[in-house]
Amino acid sequence: MKSNVLKHIRRKASDLAFNNALYNWTLHHNILGGSQPQGFVTIPTDGWPGDMEKGRWLCEGTFTLGGETFEIPNSHWYLEGLSQDWMAHIHGFSWLRDLRALGGDQARLAARALIESWIDHHHGFDKVTWQNDFTGERLSHWIGCYDFFGASAGEEFQDLFFNSLSRQARHLCRALPGDSTGIAQLKAIKGLAYCGIALEGRESWLEVALDLLQEETKKQILPDGGHITRSPAQLTEALQIFIDIRCALKAAHYPVPGPMQHTIDRMAQALRFFRYSDKKLCVFNGAQEGDINFLEAVLSKSNARGKTLTRLPQSGYERLTLGRSVIMMDTGSPPAYPHERHHHAAPLAFEFIYGKERIFTSCGSHPFDPTWQDSLRATAAHNTLSIDHRNAAEIRHDGHFGRKHRKMSVTREDTHDACLIEATHDGYVSLNGITHRRRIYMGEQGHDIRGEDTLSCSIGAGNPKEIALRFHLHPRVLVSIIQDGTEALLRLPGGAGWRFHFSGGAFALENSIYLGEGSRPRKTKQLVLYGTMESDFARIKWGLQREGR
Template sequence: MASRSHADPAQAGLAAGRRGLFGRTTLAAPGLGRLRAWLALPRELALGRLCYVLKRPLFALPEGPWRWRGNPPATAALVPPDPWPGNAQRGLALLDDSFHFLGRSLTRPAPQWNPVGVDPAWLEVLHGFGWLRDLRAAGGDNARRKARALVADWIAVNAAWSPVAWHPVVTGNRLSHWFSQYEFYAASADVEFRQRLLAAAARQARHLAGVLPAGLSGADEVAAAKGLCMAGLCLPDGAAWLSRGLELLAAALDAQILSDGGQRERCPILLLSVLRDCIDLRAALLAAGREVPGDLGLRIEGMAAMLRLLQHGDGGLALFNGGNEGEDLQIGLVLQRAASGKGPLQSAPAGGFQRLQAGRSLVLVDCGRPPPPGYDRQAHAGTLSFEMSVGRDRLIVNCGAQRGAGDWRAAQRSTAAHATATLADTNSSELLAQGGFGGRRAAVTCRRDEDEGNLWLEASHDGYQPLFGVTHQRRLFLSANGEDLRGEDRFTGEAAPAKPCGFALRFHLHPEVQAMSAQDGRSVVLRLPKGGGWRLRSAGGALALESSVYLGQPGQIRRSQQIVLSGTIAASETVVKWALQRMESAR
């Protein structure tokens, strides 16, 4: 039966209007951009990716079936603990053959493991088997049998190598999820099923050990290494795979975890992924009675403190560099299991983020350089952007990102999709169509001061210097009571631009915030969901209230609004001042 796809008409309408929301975005041509991105990689990563691509035809060659020496085992050597909650509603949908990933639902996909017309990212989730946890949450024998049937079908259909199903990251995720859910779907199965399951897992572990590191970097490399470690712990005679996996994990963490606990990809949701993978592996090693690497606990503690820095009052994460809010329950559980006594960092110069917190107000600022080559595939050109929340209400936001969002990919990465300044509808760093940055990357300076509870932050970037000879300087002040946020954006150069250059300062609003332009034409009144009132005033630019879009919640595209302060840079220095203050009537 042909698969049926369900899409939200409202989301389709928003996608059609994305150009109007963010203006034009200029990206390097896909073919040229891919070559430039590869040439910019560190030598080891570039060679690793090239070798993996060249070996792919060999992976597709027929091979003999995997055989154990002696009798094949019928029981896993270890069932690792898995405390993470699933989604029972999605699990019940799976019982009816409805698969909902990344904002798209397919009912009875055909073919089951390679349905026509779906995004590769959707297929990666399908083949990764993370949804086994949703079936477990649904509960009951029907869910158990469904999980067992889908695993058995995958083993039967995907014996031959294919680019998505056998990609190292997808394979690592699948091994992790097969073993973490083993008690749910496999422990009570018949001997034949368990033998086929363990034989299939062993064959995948052998393949994974042979291809890694495969030019992977960032959270992807950690996920693949974790899968190999889990196979080594859970499969009989898997010690060699465990040793290889731990070696790869140590190298991956050394390369990407910074001195303040930040991660080189500079994306909060990817930091969460790496932290969770490390917590899972630590728990599995302890359950197996194995020694935990000495620095793994320190890495977990540092990442947990950094993640708390990037957490809003509602428990969700800030929207920087391709991330979304995440699920606050899961984030809280990850931080709880990190067992770190550290509170949130306030300043993370290595990671490139600052946290200004006073009263009920919280401001999170991106003060870092764009991620380096190899770690920038999904990064955004959002330098000096900020987000603000009051209590549990988000007020000023970046637009966020949807994985596998198709038409939104270019728009969501643009500078205009962030609460920062855009010059001449141009990104502050050059974005390549296939992901990553070109040769023009913003360099950033940052200084922070505190006095009697008042907070000052001064930062600048030179991303527009090569094109317009202009440096963007942003100064922020947050009062000790948290009720007064003031900003000053300066555009400076050694001389006036050769020709006038337009600028736009954007303040994207959360969809739950109600906005209304005041009669004076120089301010906007903002009403939070819980009734608090704020007013944004400005000087030095024309103020307008325009449409925007919010991509910060997984699988959802929502209409929102943005405040835009615009003008022209025609002198060696142009200054725009603004203030966001709590209204007296809301006190």
């Protein structure tokens, strides 16, 4: 509560300091010194791929995000009802890559026209479009893509462009560190670093940015290389930013700090841990599968090498691999405020993939719709157990956690032909005294998987508790109920079959959805085991064996 109040006070103070005519006058007239830039001394080139098809849409004035489109009417940039993700995409200018990928004069002129239009509508500070992360993203993309859209432009565009860029950079230097956290803060730092490298006489901005980056590294990057949010998607974004800053330093012949390279190496190892055999990400804590080419590019640019890890102890994940089977299990506690804002309430959830085919998977997340994003944070959207239809962590109206699991324990045993993991969480203890323990065994070259979920109550059972244990199937998996409703046969696209069985509880096949990619939910199914806890102890056993092994 205290941190919320302080954050609110800082935000109000920033609004008073920046959102006034005098402050905008100082930005326009540069009264704090420094000449108006006429060009760049070094251009930290943006080396990430764009999408030609999205570039074609942009030439028609239409933005795309997560498979959805949005047209800015009459080049007016003030749009009601857009989510924060849409606003970040539009005002961050990452879509310049798409126009660059399309190439040609039409795309180049479209980029200039959109930049000119944005500048015309944003002469001075605006608390939404000039927030630190938007500004940092915008500046880094303006600089990184400049060779494409700006190098051949006329003097009028150059004057307009550099005047706006220098105003935004001066503001960003004054506004940082501000109250941004997480990836938003890293984006702002990257923008300031780019300006310090690209603009003559602004080396002090680079020094400020590198000092801030060092502080954020301590706050955000865990010893095992994971990100503080525990999200594979957030880790990917953070690693991309670190790589970009490293490349920018090298382009300007600045030394790369040793700790930065070490951090990149650790993050790349963690990212490799989160990738399955299909080269895409596991779907935990707000992540979607991701784009294979982009993930390959991130890992390639990291220059990191090494074997895939079996666990990330600080991030709280375990990876069991045997033969072609991989199980990823969430065994971590939620991060501290405010980094748990998009964290999922899914302790001990797991995913299972065989070869390149996902079998059991979390329901995923949405690229920009906050309603979907919050709904899919629920315990029931994951392969884990819930009690009395309540989440294992309380998701408050502001998106942050109230009640949450604080104690997690995990042990594992590995031999050359078997793996066993056992973990517990206390997310329900404050409600009813119940601790959830999960054991998962994998043997027979990954063809034999057995699970056991037990509940134990430390304060007396009281009223009966309803239990639901869910196994969400990937949309490519076909399911048939067999043996008079006591087993399920899962059929993969390649023809391989898996038999699911259980003891303890009642079995149901229900509808589910999958949002592991794109913005449109795909219909799928889930296996659900229902039961009632009437004493101080309850157990459900389940198993999955490959047919014809």
